[in-house]
Amino acid sequence: MSIKIRFLLSYIGVIVVSIILCLAAGFLMLFTVTGDANSVEHLFKKTYIQKPLTTEEESTFLDLKLLAKKDPNTLLNTNELQNIKQVGIDIAVRKGGEIVYSTDEQNREKLQRFLPEFEEININTRDTIRIDDRFYTYVKFDFYFEDGEQGSIFVLRKASSVAELTRELFPLLLILLVILFVLIIGLLNYLVSRSIIKPVSFLKQAADRIKSGDLDFKVTPASNDEVGQLHLAFEEMRIRLKESTELQIKYEENRKELLSNISHDLKTPITSIIGYVEGIRDGVANTPEKTAKYLSTISLKARDLDSLIDELFLFSKLDLKREPFFFEKVDLVPFIKDISEEVQFDLQPHGIQLDASIIAPSLIVTADREKIKRVMMNIIQNSVKFLDKDEKKIAISLQENNEDVMVIITDNGQGIDPEALPFVFDRFYRSELSRNTATGGSGLGLSIAKQIIHAHGGIIEADSNLGEGTSVYFTLKKGDHRETDFAD
Ligand SMILES: Nc1ncnc2c1ncn2[C@@H]1O[C@H](COP(=O)(O)OP(=O)(O)OP(=O)(O)O)[C@@H](O)[C@H]1O
Ligand SMILES: [Mg+2]
Structure with a gap:
């Protein structure tokens, strides 16, 4: 039975019961006041006959x-x-x-x-x-x-006698009663239909549209009552569903792109490894120097492959929350000094100045050394990849706050397009600009960094001016040990 029919039956029931109750109450009142069951007739005589x-x-x-x-x-x-x-x-x-x-x-x-x-x-x-x-x-x-x-x-x-009068008036009263009855039911029906049935059938249509995959419409509540709240909840659900579908599509695209990138990135070194190995086998590398050169290229390519696979593996472990963290007290001042000395060695031959002069005597944070080193290395590698000025500069600085310490890595490279900036920490994201250059990369570096920093309870963000340079900064909590833990 539809809601409409149920409502209709309940109105009819309510109206019939009310009429019966009114009549009964009227008789009862007359009887109570006059104490005479025939008082209705007397009333009639007094009011009508005289x-x-x-x-x-x-x-x-x-x-x-x-x-x-x-x-x-x-x-x-x-x-x-x-x-x-x-x-x-x-x-x-x-x-x-x-x-x-x-x-x-x-x-x-x-x-x-x-x-x-x-x-x-x-x-x-x-x-x-x-x-x-x-x-x-x-x-x-x-x-x-x-x-x-x-x-x-x-x-x-x-x-006229009572009976006669009733007989005379009865058809008129009956017609009036029926008209009133129909009017009341029509009015109630209209009100209920407007406030409940119509909005509910609208929701049904909306649900059908969602079922068929159409999420591009709006459910606007027409009232503040429960039905209106239902509309609001429905609208919220539609928005969430749309967002998650869009995210899903984006992930799906990313996944496809990653697959094609990974295939490409794996294919290129493997092709050259095969080429060099065949070169050696076929005797193309006919001098010991040539052979040594071929072998070192093979080794370099194999390392590239290894690090790419490592990166993918780490990302998937972080994603699945299966990567263990070893938190300890780390003094950031000597820690950064060590890292800068390590990279300085690689950067100097490329004419890149690294400025990591930190004045503070010591700044203790809780961190997983290895992971934070990986984060810093990735950010520095990005800076190196995107440096395009004659005078190439990278700077590392620290900023102490009440609860945490911020590590800031700044470069004067090509910068990030403001439209791309919000997405650089997304998994597999590489800006169009970097895709067009021969910088390579899977787009996992910063998303791995984000997962690691979040596991430390910190934040990681980037500021950039296109053409001028980029700053990537992250925070680490000051203070004590944290238990060895898995990323969450
Ligand atoms: N310092 C920077 N200057 C300019 N663009 C940057 C810089 N850092 C990151 N980006 C942009 O952000 C994108 C994402 O960086 P991310 O480190 O996640 O990936 P990747 O460097 O392309 O690949 P991977 O790190 O996996 O080798 C880069 O492709 C690049 O477009
Ligand atoms: Mg990177």
Whole structure:
């Protein structure tokens, strides 16, 4: 059963029950106030039946009254009475307790029984009486006939009986009730449909669209109620889903690109290794010098391969959180001095100035020596790769903060495009600029660095001005040992 039909049935139920309860409450109230189960009928009599007579009836009554005062015996003359009475008006004349004339011959006897008694001083001249199921409104005038007998004249007016009235009004009331019923149900239906059913079916359509893979639409809540909150939650879900789908697509593209890069990067040294090995085998390297040169090239290429595979392996272990960390207290001042001396040796022949003059006597942080060395080496290698000025400079500096120490590595190389900057720490990311150059690299270096620094509880970021240079900086927590731990 659909929600719409359920709501419809519940409205009908509620309305029917309310009508029954209203009626029951009405009866109960009347009964409580009057203590009489027939009080409804009395109420009807009081409110509905006591209507004034028509002008014709009143004038007939006045004529009769005049006759009763001046010449009462004329009232015993049927012909005379016929003259006075206007058509369709009921009158009755009573003499000495007996009805001597009545236009309503059939009810003569009943009239005699139910019409009110003679009164000397005409006080209760107007009232309503009930004969069987019918109500009569009357006006009365009491007088004496010439022979001294008590006389009364009545002008009567038949009123509808309760049953008759109900019968008369019933179809109208029923139609009104049905119209009201339909209107109330229509209104409730409209309100519920607008506030619940429509938004819910909209969500259903939205879910269908998502199912078919369409995430490019917006779910705007039309209200602040639970349905509106459902819309908001749905919209949030759609956004998250879209983001994750986009990320998935990006990763997928990255993965494909990485595969092709790795294949390429593996293929190139392997091809040359094969070439040189065949050269030696076929006797192309026919002098000991040539052979030695071939062998050293083979060794270099094999090392390149080894380091690429190492990098991939490390990245995947960090990614899977399977790489153990050995945290210890490290004094960054001698640590950086050592690294700079090590790289200085390689950089000097390329005319690169390395400035690592640190003034602080000592700065203790908690770190995994090997891993931080790897981070620094990668950042420095990047700087070396992208140095393009005649005067090539790399600088390492330290900045002490309250809780951590920041290591800053700056170069005056080609810089990073502002559009590429937010992505350089993403896995497998290489900017277009670097792809176009022969710098190589898998795009894993900085993402490995990011994983390592995050495992230390620090941050790593980069600032760059295109054409001017780049600064990569990371933080390490000051202080004590941390347990040997896995990256998390
Ligand atoms: N100092 C820098 N100057 C200019 N561009 C840089 C610098 N450091 C990083 N980049 C850009 O960021 C990209 C990502 O660097 P990352 O170290 O992650 O990868 P890679 O150096 O290309 O490859 P890998 O380090 O795996 O050999 C680089 O390809 C380059 O485009
Ligand atoms: Mg790199």
